[in-house]
Amino acid sequence: MSKILVIAEHDGSALNPSVAKVVACAATIDAAEIDVVVLASDAGVIAQQASQIDSVSRVLTVERTENSHAISAVLAPQIVAMAGDYSHVFGPSTTFGKDLMPQIAALLGINQVSDIMSIEGSHTFKRPIYAGSGLLTVEAPTDATVVGTVRIASFASASSGNSASIENADSSVEVPAHTRFVELTSAKSDRPDLQTSAKVVSGGRALASEDNFELIYTLADKMGAAVGASRAAVDAGYVPNELQVGQTGKIIAPNLYIAIGISGAIQHLTGIKDAGTIVAINKDEEAPIFEVADIGLVADLFTAVPELTEALD
């Protein structure tokens, strides 16, 4: 029987929505028993939130001051100390999970399965390679723990309503002090979260300036959508890095994705291929974005976007 440990991503005060998706992935393994571990300086509220996710058997808390920021070299040995009880250790394929999970795998002396997009069997998984140009089915050894990151755009969140037990699992494993958190700078916004929003409006290089990106924000606000961007728009400094969608940014799966002034390089398309409906507005009718768009409008964004914003009620 599979026993799966899910590493909870959080920001110190709240559980990240990626956790419910990793649990959903884990729950597709037959008869899996799923524990979620919260490593934090104060796990209280975070553990409460995790305990509400359906399919979770237990929430384990590991509280120590060193866990106040997610430093992989600090977290990995604590997780490795408890990994022996589990057939699988899963984390999200977010920057948190990508940073941490390979350390756990290496300390266990095994390779990691990156970006699991489907479970084909308890040790067989499908994952994208070459920015999604190919899908590879892999089999992990059955005589070792499986360490994997879950491509969260491939899974709907597990439902909530559960009240799993919360148990203390404090450890005294020695952790290093060679890596120190200094600060986190993020553009504060009241807009929906890009990674989990049902609607996303994204802008590309054609916006041509930071000021013009206001067109994207205005449309997004009218629709209650999150804002995203292409790599080109981030590189040009129109928007901060956390808005980047694509192979090296965020992989998302909203119901509605509106790409404005984005040509649609394969690296961008790999970030949106699980979107429900893709809308493209672009002046260039040859732009590759139109090959994947469900609804395309060949138009100058500087006239079409204000018109669209105005017309939506």
Next chain:
Amino acid sequence: MEKILVGLKRVVDYNVRVRVKNDGSGIETDGVKMSINPFDEIALEEALRIKERGEASEVIVMSVGPGEAQQQLRTGLAMGADRAILVESDGPVDPLSIARIFKTIIDRDGIDLVLMGKQAIDNDNSQTPQMLAAIWGRPQATFASQIDTNGDKASVIREVDAGLEKVEIDLPAVISVDLRLNEPRYVKLPDIMKAKKKPLEQIALSDMGVDTGPTIRELTFEPPVERARGVIVDDVAGLIAALKDKGLA
């Protein structure tokens, strides 16, 4: 700081539209243009800039791969690396084994900083730098968009999902680099000539004494499910009608 070790992986050039072989046995690579993994090129550029600022004395490029990876190492030497190491392997090598091979060279040559791309654009695994840091027992800073070295410490800005995270790490350490760290230099012809004279050490994988451990088997390759091309509407009114049709507006 004395020595910086940079990992260079030979991969299918990022401009190539990759195709899965019809029989599902792999990716079509015959006659396809090969290059340095673009993230690794950024890692090398950063190493060279650190050396040019007088903060390091030697930049070593290293690859684990087929004999042909000499081409990518020569390009690295032409960019300005001092010497190259190729650990030669006929077949693919898993990330943990690559990390162990790097660790062996680190122990042999005494390395102060390892720079690598945050992922290779072929397998998109994003594992080797983190694994190396773990088995080396040294700090890591992944997804770096700014690196400042200062004696035996480095201050790194990381591109994370929530924004930009600044960490301070002790050296030696492993740093994996992201796209916005720098813009790699172009190689000039005289540098290519000069690079031919720089040392390139070849070591057989079997001579590394690295335990490759249990690996993940690749079963089948398949092309992704393509999205069907949709409709083109004439104007904004048409767009809104199409959205309403789908219950999205």
